[in-house]
Amino acid sequence: MAKLLVNLTSGKDNIDKATVGFVVANAGIASGQETAIFLSIEAVLLAQQGLADDIHAAGFKPLKELIDTFIAGGGMVWVCPPCANIRAVTEDTLISGAVFAGGAKVVEFLSQGAGSVSY
Amino acid sequence: MVHIVPQVDQLLDAGVTGCGDLLLLIAQHMKLLAAGKVLHVIGYDRGAAQDIPAWCRMTGNTLCYQDVPQNPKQLSHFYIQKGL
Numbered sequence: 001m002a003k004l005l006v007n008l009t010s011g012k013d014n015i016d017k018a019t020v021g022f023v024v025a026n027a028g029i030a031s032g033q034e035t036a037i038f039l040s041i042e043a044v045l046l047a048q049q050g051l052a053d054d055i056h057a058a059g060f061k062p063l064k065e066l067i068d069t070f071i072a073g074g075g076m077v078w079v080c081p082p083c084a085n086i087r088a089v090t091e092d093t094l095i096s097g098a099v100f101a102g103g104a105k106v107v108e109f110l111s112q113g114a115g116s117v118s119y
Numbered sequence: 120m121v122h123i124v125p126q127v128d129q130l131l132d133a134g135v136t137g138c139g140d141l142l143l144l145i146a147q148h149m150k151l152l153a154a155g156k157v158l159h160v161i162g163y164d165r166g167a168a169q170d171i172p173a174w175c176r177m178t179g180n181t182l183c184y185q186d187v188p189q190n191p192k193q194l195s196h197f198y199i200q201k202g203l
Contacts, residue, residue, distance in 0.1 A: 101169035102138035
């Protein structure tokens with residue numbers, strides 16, 4: 001199975017980027033790709049329960065629905081640990097399906113041939 | 120993976136270091152070890168349980184044992200044997 005990495009750095013600071021990142025990630029799932037989304041910088045807040053619930057960019061489905069669809073489809077959500085630390089995102093507030101994973105997971109995935117796209 | 124704690128040749132207390140910084144620290148310490156020697160890494164990084172196994176797979180080193188507590192306030196332990 002081919003691999004796709006979506007690198008997402010925006011959250012509520014840019015809901016268009018946050019939304020399109022998950023739209024493309026879902027396109028990866030729908031296309032039979034092993035797909036991971038790496039949340040760093042402001043995007044780590046999207047992995048905190050409730051934070052994405054009220055994000056709805058014009059022209060797209062609500063972000064929570066996109067995230068739920070992605071995880072239900074087998075998508076992997078990796079949350080940058082240092083970025084989460086400084087934003088007080090903790091294990092017990094993470095959405096189900098998200099895990100803390102950093103640079104080595106990203107590099108390994110890319111080294112295995114994953115294509116990548118960044119928002 | 121071997122489920123016994125191996126003999127340790129060097130200890131690295133990584134503290135709160137995480138992500139790429141943690142990997143650099145580990146790589147620097149591993150460079151100083153001879154093949155077959157074991158580095159014991161302890162720290163708080165919550166991504167280490169994903170990152171250190173991935174780093175070992177990429178670099179040809181062996182993760183002999185890991186102890187990652189459920190409580191993120193407790194230290195995690197990783198025992199890495201340098202590859203040949």
